[in-house]
Amino acid sequence: MKPLLRLLPYLAKYKRTLFVGFLTVVGSNIFTVLPPLFIGEAIDLLKEGLEAKSIGGTDLVTYAVGIVVFFLIAGTFTFFTRQTLIVVSRHIEYDLRNDFLSHIQKLSLSFYQNTPTGDLMAHATNDISAVRNCLGPGIMYPTDTILAFTMVIAMMLRIDWELTLLAMIPLPFVSFAVYRLGKVVHKKFEERQKQYGEMTTRAQENLSGIRVVKAYVREEYETGLFRTMSFEYLKKNLVLARVQSIMWPLMFLLVGLSLVITIYFGGLKVIANELSVGGLTKFLIYLTMLIWPMIAFGWVINILQQGAASMDRLAKIFDTKPEVQDAEQTDHTITEIKGAIEFRNVSFTHKGAVRASLSDINLMVPKGATLAVIGYTGAGKSTFVNLIPRLYDATSGDVLIDGRNVKEIPLEVLRRNIGYVPQETFLFSDSLAENISYGTDNGTEEHVRDAAEISQIARDISDFPLGYATMLGERGITLSGGQKQRTSIARAVMRKPKILILDDALSAVDTYTEEEILKRLRRIMKDRTSIIISHRISTVKNADMIVVMDDGKIVERGTHDELVERGGVYAELHQKQLLEQELENL
Amino acid sequence: MHEEEILGKAYDASLMRRLLFYIRPYRWHVVLGIVLSVAVSGLEAVRPYFTKIAVDVNIAEKDGNGLLVTALAFLGVLLLRGVIQYFNAYLTQWIGQKTIFDLRMQVFEHLQSRSLRFYDKNPIGRLITRVTNDTEVLNEMFSSGIVMVFSDIFTIIGILSLMFTMNWQLALISLSVLPLLFYGTFLFRKKAREAYREVRIQIARINTFMQEHITGMMVDQVFNREKKSFEKFTEINAAHRNANIKSIFYYALFYPGVDLIGAIAVGLIIWYAGVDALEGTITVGTVIAFLQFNEMFWRPIRDLSEKYNIMQTAMASSERIFKLLDDKTAIVDPVHPVPFEQVKGAIEFKNVWFAYNVGLTDAETEWILRDVSFRINAGETAAFVGHTGAGKTTITNLLCRFYDVQKGEILIDGVNIKQIRQQELRKHIAVVLQDVFLFSGDISSNINLGDGTIPREAVEQAARTVGADEFIRQLPGGYDAEVKERGATLSVGQKQLISFARALAYNPQILILDEATSSIDTETEQLIQQAIEKLLRGRTSIVIAHRLSTIQNAGKIIVMHKGEIREIGTHQELLAHGGIYFKLYQLQYKDQEVRLTA
Structure with a gap:
């Protein structure tokens, strides 16, 4: 239960509402406990009347009205209990989820590379719901239960203490049974879920590998295998059903036992004139009023345990410290950057990796220059550029901008001045205009159009019936790879960045369009720094400086002509791409 | 709205008829379930009756022994009821589980018999949902649904008849609040459902937002969008909270409301008892019994609306499941198949035209193969070379008859493959795909793919021949070593070798090999080359070749370009020709030669 203590600050925020909530619980309990008294009195009155053959009709009407009025008052209180206690739990869920997002927003790229999205999603949805669940019902029911319990028992004791003790015997077993069965059910349920997961995985594998299955005529075998898993799932379900099926009959039996005891011993007392029939009726009604609190008691313990387990998982995320963030060395007087970049003896090794992704990189890119980086997959090109906006921090060595270590520049300032086009284009399910102006605060429509024009997506957009308002993603259209890349470039250009980084961002764009884009970029990036990563010679050949990377090192550097002249890796690549072009034109 | 989110009618006669078909094998179980449920309700309904007897007879007559008998009988009834209720609860689950098991297997088998064209069109994620999730949803209907609906109706009838026989005036009086309850419940259901739907929509929005922004977190960070995204999320999150709060409001109103209506009924019963008492028809026991009936009545009524x-x-x-089951995309076997036992393996493509997407007119059709004709002799190795998208893989797909050609024909040993049963045809062909697909399981089952007719010795023999034996033995557990999903723990080269062993274990007459392009370490590379040589020996082979050695050793090189066959010949002939092959050679294979001679 200890993890739940972390929720105290959240609860404190709503302490007034919670206080009111508790008062209404008290109120509703008082008014629920009283009507059975009226019923009992009414029954006694009726009995006497029947025996005496004369009925005080108005008295019975008074009781009847009293019952209804009391229930109305109790109901009003219950209404407010739900409106306060349960509503607060939703507010806390809201706060918790906001805090969760704002925390993970600070975590660095390496965290996301090591944490599956599915896990984070599960935390954000299931775990937060479980915590919510233990907050609402977990607060409301125990309070309600304890109060109701004490009051009802008090009433019962007032009627007849011996009968109370006798009737109470089976009741602790109810709580205990709910608690224990709840645990077993939870365990069996988890087992069932696991089997469901395995069955789903098998279906997934089978359908993904359907070509192999068909090619080797393994359909029947696969069906058999799936049948086994599906049957196993059926069995797990039935085990669960067996445990679950015990729950209610057992509950009714235990409660029924209380009733039987009350009827017998209570009846004997009535016969012995120690108790009135009305008293017995009251007693029976009170007894049924105890059933729910007893069930709730066992149930709440389970909910609290599950909530605590979820809170524990959430706490682990909340306790993860961001790797990259402003620190002591940050110089907050820096509000602008110019764009000169320098790498000084920079090496980088991914967390948990043995081999370095970058080793001993030394490089200077003056402000306004264009650097092109070329090399095979896995050569370290993306890692290299990721160090500039501090998606990672270098393991050793320094990355400098305008001669200042990037760690000294406030993160916000640094990133605001960078236009980054990642290798894997990522656009949001929003309108095209929203996507393009994504990184700017006050972009006008005109700015958006300019950016789209530069990245050569403008014409495509004007072909869409809704133009810039066209929605992307699940509920909108799907762009082609090239269109996505061009939109992504527009988004970066829109920021008018001091440093523009294109990480293989033209790979899905045809060479003609590419040339058009590069031409426009050269114009607007005249006084700004550009870094272009590519596999294609055509993309890089006009850069001020080209570096060839291999295995985390810079192996060649120079201009296009120099490198072709030298006859190294670059020249070979150049040769091949010429041939390729020739073939394409056949 | 997504296909998955649409909710329509609660009852559709034709769908229901189809669904009932699945429950037919268990119809007697269903009948038993209904009988048991009614028995439970019946036993439940007599509970107040015992109270009445205790009060009106035993206590009134001051008969202590009689009271004990009544109490014990009551206990007996409770026990019996508990036992029946337990069996019934289990039985209904059993019916549901059995039924959906049958249905799930039918869906799965149906999927197995779909052609690849079907899989091109349908995202796998959606198909999995049909197999697992959609069938799961039906469980509740098959188990508790059908049985409970009947039993609730019987219960209501049962309680009603007891009430009316006991005292019809009092019965009418206590039922007089029912219209109020019905109307209240109806309103609540409607509002609660709207609220619930709103909550679902907001949850979906939260999930979409989270999913998107977790995946795109880097973009958010680099573009300094954390604050704006946070604000946007706060909005969605608040909408979700508010939808829930709205739903809490309805619940907060409903439950006390139901209690109040119950209290009104109690008040009415007491009031009427007073009015009627002088007539002498009412007893105290009856009043107490009615107070209890009143409570029992609510449950089945609430259940029914649920x-x-x-x-x-x-x-x-x-509806979604049946739509899938009604899909007709399958390649049908001929009615009178040509027997296909002794296969030599001569392959011929005769003027084959093929497109994955057929347009309305010829011009709209994106032809992948255009008038392709070639012949491969039995036992010969043919290497297909060409750029990506030239149509090489399509040729292998057609030979296995994963797709049917639009024009022309494909012959094996002179027989059109459309005249052969697909299973027979594929039994003689083994395909090694470039992207090796391994199943979770163990090494051995990945080689024989669970085929019992290929024993362990044959598996090991195949592995030895392709040179995979050595690394397999070094794995913990050897041939029984666990293979994770998609073979995650094995290297690319190892996976290749296993897929070679797989093909060899099946000992096909025709081998299709899509060579891997990805570079592997030299040692494995050599192993793979030797393995390929052994694989090709003595069978007709089609190789989509990336290795110079394979090409040079091939009896025939077929050069494809943009869906057409442009050159056919041997390595030397084609080099001398100076056409596409010559250029391809310089582009892709020349440095392999350098590496080989080095």
Whole structure:
């Protein structure tokens, strides 16, 4: 239960509402406990009347009205209990989820590379719901239960203490049974879920590998295998059903036992004139009023345990410290950057990796220059550029901008001045205009159009019936790879960045369009720094400086002509791409 | 709205008829379930009756022994009821589980018999949902749904008849609040469902937002969008909270409301008892019994309205399942298949035209193969070379008859493959795909793919021949070593070798090999080359070749370009020709030569 203590600050925020909530619980309990008294009195009155053959009709009407009025008052209180206690739990869920997002927003790229999205999603949805669940019902029911319990028992004791003790015997077993069965059910349920997961995985594998299955005529075998898993799932379900099926009959039996005891011993007392029939009726009604609190008691313990387990998982995320963030060395007087970049003896090794992704990189890119980086997959090109906006921090060595270590520049300032086009284009399910102006605060429509024009997506957009308002993603259209890349470039250009980084961002764009884009970029990036990563010679050949990377090192550097002249890796690549072009034109 | 989110009618006669078909094998179980449920309700309904007897007879007559008998009888009834209720609860689950097991297997088998064209069109994620999730939803309808609806109706009838026989005036009086309850419940259901739907929509929005922004977190960070995204999320999150709060409001109103209506009924019963008492027809026991009936009556009525939701989701799911089961995309076997036992393996493509997407007119059709004709002799190795998208893989797909050609024909040993049963045809062909697909399981089952006719010795023999034996033995557990999903723990080269062993273990007459392009370490590379040589020996082979050695050793090189065959010949002939092959050679294979001679 200890993890739940972390929720105290959240609860404190709503302490007034919670206080009111508790008062209404008290109120509703008082008014629920009283009507059975009226019923009992009414029954006694009726009995006497029947025996005496004369009925005080108005008295019975008074009781009847009293019952209804009391229930109305109790109901009003219950209404407010739900409106306060349960509503607060939703507010806390809201706060918790906001805090969760704002925390993970600070975590660095390496965290996301090591944490599956599915896990984070599960935390954000299931775990937060479980915590919510233990907050609402977990607060409301125990309070309600304890109060109701004490009051009802008090009433019962007032009627007849011996009968109370006798009737109470089976009741602790109810709580205990709910608690224990709840645990077993939870365990069996988890087992069932696991089997469901395995069955789903098998279906997934089978359908993904359907070509192999068909090619080797393994359909029947696969069906058999799936049948086994599906049957196993059926069995797990039935085990669960067996445990679950015990729950209610057992509950009714235990409660029924209380009733039987009350009827017998209570009846004997009535016969012995120690108790009135009305008293017995009251007693029976009170007894049924105890059933729910007893069930709730066992149930709440389970909910609290599950909530605590979820809170524990959430706490682990909340306790993860961001790797990259402003620190002591940050110089907050820096509000602008110019764009000169320098790498000084920079090496980088991914967390948990043995081999370095970058080793001993030394490089200077003056402000306004264009650097092109070329090399095979896995050569370290993306890692290299990721160090500039501090998606990672270098393991050793320094990355400098305008001669200042990037760690000294406030993160916000640094990133605001960078236009980054990642290798894997990522656009949001929003309108095209929203996507393009994504990184700017006050972009006008005109700015958006300019950016789209530069990245050569403008014409495509004007072909869409809704133009810039066209929605992307699940509920909108799907762009082609090239269109996505061009939109992504527009988004970066829109920021008018001091440093523009294109990480293989033209790979899905045809060479003609590419040339058009590069031409426009050269114009607007005249006084700004550009870094272009590519596999294609055509993309890089006009850069001020080209570096060839291999295995985390810079192996060649120079201009296009120099490198072709030298006859190294670059020249070979150049040769091949010429041939390729020739073939394409056949 | 997504296909998955649409909720329609709660009852659709034609869907229901189809669904009932699945429950037919268990119809007697269903009948038993209904009988048991009614028995439970019946036993439940007599409970107040015992109280009445205790008060009116035993206590009134001051008969202590009689009271004990009544109490014990009551206990006996409770026990019996408990036992029956337990069996019934289990039985209904059993019916549901059995039924959906049958249905799930039918869906799965149906999927197995679909052609690849079907898989091109349908995202796998959606198909999995049909197999697992949609069938799961039906469970509730098949188990508790059908049985409970009947038993609730019987229960209500049972309680009603008891009430009326005991005292019809009092029965009418206590039922007089029912219209109020019905109307209240109806309003609540409607509002609660709207609220619930709103909550679902907001949850979906939260999930979409989270998913998107977790995946795109880097973009958010680099573009300094954390604050704006946070604000946007706060909005969605608040909408979700508010939808829930709205739903809390309805619940907060409903439950006390129901209690109040119950209290009104109690008040009415007491009031009427007073009015009627002088006539002498009423007893104290009757009043107490009615107070209890009053309580018992609420449950089945509330239950019935809950069933409505179950039925609604069940109808939506079953509609999706049936739509899938009605799909006709399968390649049908001929009615009178040509026997295909002794296969030599001569392959011929005769003027084959093929497109994955057929347009309305010839011009709209994106032809992948255009008038392709070639012949490969039995036992010969043919290497296909060409750029990506030239149509090489399509040729292998057609030979296995994963797709049917639009024009022309494909012959094996002179027989059109359309005249052969697909299973027979594929039994003689083994395909090694470039992207090796391994199943979770163990090494051995990945080689024989669970085929019992290929024993362990044959598996090991195949592995030895392709040179995979050595690394397999070094794995913990050897041939029984666990293979994770998609073979995650094995290297690319190892996976290749296993897929070679797989092909060899099946000992096909025709081998299709899509060579891997990805570079592997030299040692494995050599192993793979030797393995390929052994694989090709003595069978007709089609190789989509990336290795110079394979090409040089091939009896025939077929050069494809943009869906057409442009050159056919041997390595030397084609080099001398100076055409596409010559250029391809310089581009892709020349440095292999350098590496080989080095």
